[in-house]
Amino acid sequence: xxxxxxxxxxxxxxxxxxxxxxxxxxxxxxxxxxxxxxxxxxxxxxxxxxxxxxxxxxxxxxxxxxxxxxxxxxxxxxxxxxxxxxxxxxxxxxxxxxxxxxxxxxxxxxxxxxxxxxxxxxxxxxxxxxxxxxxxxxxxxxxxxxxxxxxxxxxxxxxxxxxxxxxxxxxxxxxxxxxxxxxxxxxxxxxxxxxxxxxxxxxxxxxxxxxxxxxxxxxxxxxxxxxxxxxxxxxxxxxxxxxxxxxxxxxxxxxxxxxxxxxxxxxxxxxxxxxxxxxxxxxx
Numbered sequence: 001x002x003x004x005x006x007x008x009x010x011x012x013x014x015x016x017x018x019x020x021x022x023x024x025x026x027x028x029x030x031x032x033x034x035x036x037x038x039x040x041x042x043x044x045x046x047x048x049x050x051x052x053x054x055x056x057x058x059x060x061x062x063x064x065x066x067x068x069x070x071x072x073x074x075x076x077x078x079x080x081x082x083x084x085x086x087x088x089x090x091x092x093x094x095x096x097x098x099x100x101x102x103x104x105x106x107x108x109x110x111x112x113x114x115x116x117x118x119x120x121x122x123x124x125x126x127x128x129x130x131x132x133x134x135x136x137x138x139x140x141x142x143x144x145x146x147x148x149x150x151x152x153x154x155x156x157x158x159x160x161x162x163x164x165x166x167x168x169x170x171x172x173x174x175x176x177x178x179x180x181x182x183x184x185x186x187x188x189x190x191x192x193x194x195x196x197x198x199x200x201x202x203x204x205x206x207x208x209x210x211x212x213x214x215x216x217x218x219x220x221x222x223x224x225x226x227x228x229x230x231x232x233x234x235x236x237x238x239x240x241x242x243x244x245x246x247x248x249x250x251x252x253x254x255x256x257x258x259x260x261x262x263x264x265x266x267x268x269x270x271x272x273x274x275x276x277x278x279x280x281x282x283x284x
Contacts, residue, residue, distance in 0.1 A: 021045035026283050028250060031216040034195050036134065036162040040219070040251070043075045043103055049272035050245065050279060052076035052107060052221065054255035058083050060091040064098060066259060071102030073268035076135070078107040078253060081127045089128070096132045108133035111166065115142055116149030123153025130157050137164045137198060140184040144191070151193040162195030167210055170202040170224030170239070185213050194218065201225045201252065204243040211248030223253035227270065241271060245278035 022029040025041045032038065044050050051074045057063050063084070067077065077099055081087065099106055108129050112119045119138070123130040130153040138146050147163050154161045167184045169176050188194035197214060200206040201222030210220055226238035241252050254271050261267035 024279065024283060027216045028219070032218065034162060034192070034218070036160070036195055037219055040075065040105060040195075043105065044251070044279075046103070047073065047075055047272065048276040049073055049075050050251050050275035051258075051268065051271045052078050052251050052253045053258055053268070054078045054109070054223065054253050055259060056080050056083060056255060057259070058085045060084055060086055060088075060095060064095055066264065067095070067098050067102060067104070069264045070258060070268035071098075071104060073265065073272045074104065074258075076105045076107050076251065078109050080109055081129065082110075087127065092127075092132070105134040106132055107135040107164075108137075110136050110138075112136065112138040112146055112150060113142055114146065114149075116145035116147075116152070119146050119149035120152045120156070123150060124156070130154050130159065130161075133161060135162050135164060135195060137166060139166050140180070140187050144187045147187065147191045147193050161193075163191075163193050164195055164219075164221055165197050167197035167214075168200035168206055169198070170200045170222075181210065182213065188214075188218060196220055196250070198223065199249060200239075201244050201249065202239040204239060204247040207244055207247035207249050214248075219250040220248055221251040221253060222249040223255075225252040225254050225271075226257040227274065228257065241274040242278040242281075245275055246282055 021042045024045055029041055053070060053074045055063055055066055055077055136150060138150060150163055165184050165188050167181045188197060196219030199210045199220045199222045201224035207222060214220060222244045224238050225241050225244055244252055252275050258264055258267045
């Protein structure tokens with residue numbers, strides 16, 4: 001069926017162009033109370049991309065060049081700022097300004113694991129994570145106060161961010177068992193500062209199990225995603241973008257599949273298209 005302009009009204013991409021973010025995300029939009037979650041979903045909707053790029057690089061200039069190449073095709077940039085060997089606040093300000101230009105949320109994969117007070121202090125320090133990161137990761141192992149400590153760090157500079165708790169991991173031999181996952185989710189559901197959870201992107205079955213435990217009110221982000229699924233280096237395992245999204249993930253975290261590609265912009269676009277198609281399929 002076509003309209004008077006010849007548009008195919010049964011084409012899901014045409015239909016999406018007439019809809020809003022809340023219609024595409026469905027139950028996730030309706031149930032997520034965290035305002036940052038809605039911001040993420042809005043950016044993903046606008047860019048047609050559920051891709052978070054894991055930019056594990058050691059140079060600010062390399063990170064800046066990467067953003068310029070792939071910025072239009074990703075929604076979130078994940079950093080490990082402690083890997084950056086030439087870090088200065090002035091150079092990092094160039095990066096954060098560029099991220100804002102490309103409408104990228106900044107995700108510092110710090111994996112906090114200390115008590116609340118120390119985590120609050122770690123949000124400042126030489127890298128001053130609290131001043132630029134929209135999202136950080138944390139382990140539940142030290143107790144629930146870690147979330148409040150991180151939130152206090154943002155509050156110190158009058159900002160609000162979101163914490164992703166590690167509920168699963170994709171690396172071989174990790175110790176995050178089912179009971180730990182359950183306790184992590186109990187903590188996350190009890191805090192307004194928890195945006196969602198990190199799941200095991202290398203296993204669609206694990207993601208599906210995690211979605212059952214989490215419900216519809218929080219997000220799941222999955223690392224370990226690569227179109228070339230299989231085993232990686234040093235215990236890393238990979239899963240497929242479509243499988244992860246269909247199993248309940250909301251954001252796929254992609255590293256070498258993009259920044260290690262010969263044409264990084266083309267690769268980023270492929271992952272964006274794969275993730276977006278899967279979201280549309282999930283919503284049908």
